[in-house]
Amino acid sequence: MMDEPAVERLRAAGLRPTRQRVQLVELLFSDGHRHMTAESLHADAGAAGVQVSLATVYNTLHQFTEAGILREVVVDASRSYFDTNTGDHQHFFVENDGTLIDIPGDEIAVSGIPTPPKGHAVDRVDVVVRIRKN
Amino acid sequence: MMDEPAVERLRAAGLRPTRQRVQLVELLFSDGHRHMTAESLHADAGAAGVQVSLATVYNTLHQFTEAGILREVVVDASRSYFDTNTGDHQHFFVENDGTLIDIPGDEIAVSGIPTPPKGHAVDRVDVVVRIRKN
């Protein structure tokens, strides 16, 4: 059948390859990893000639996150960030301009995490190194 | 002059000891450390008979944070958390119920943080261990 890679990727994730999803996948995964916000992705889509509503951008970000092809990064209490890099890594967060920079997972390490309270399991360990321009 | 401790603390922080601030300080610092949300603090204040508007709770949380007697903890993209423990420590975040648990700063350690990009300085390193009830 030789589907395009974007269509492949959606099928693999169990998502119907609609025009919007295919174009968003192409935008997101064609050229290295990227960090985004719903608004920033919607703007980038518009700039790239991809016609998609903000509601669909939100839906898509959540579906992709659930499907494991995106991950959510919590660094700011007022905005959700998403990341095309779902591998083991952490972040610098530039507080001045709201920018994220990857820290490879094999460079950084967290030690001495106590045993979680009884009946709880660790889901994920997030490190955010907050930096500022000076 | 022998001011009450709450009044002392506010003076030391350069804040006028108004009725609302004094009562909030008493609520916040009388009995061990606590984590809170603007809404939860407003509710607790009400329950304790402290009459204060939600706007003042928000103002106060931000002023206290700026003054260094509270710190903000970013764990959830949709709500701001504050912490009376301003010392060196990290958190478990129970994703099921939105609860925070302290991890003492001398138990946990982060190593291998790369040098920040030129012209940037590290402000703080935050670790969030996300856990869930099972």
Added chain:
DNA sequence: TCAACAGATTAGAATAGTTCTAATCCCGTG
């Protein structure tokens, strides 16, 4: 002691990010 003023509080309106609704659309199957 108290007038006066700057800072603080407040109710309610406004804002911003996100989610919801319910009407329309379109992908996949037969």
Added chain:
DNA sequence: CACGGGATTAGAACTATTCTAATCTGTTGA
């Protein structure tokens, strides 16, 4: 090619937070 269920969408709704502008109160100096 018709159909059915999932997907998209505009716009309304929602929620946390901030703003506004009127009122109040802590502080100070006469």
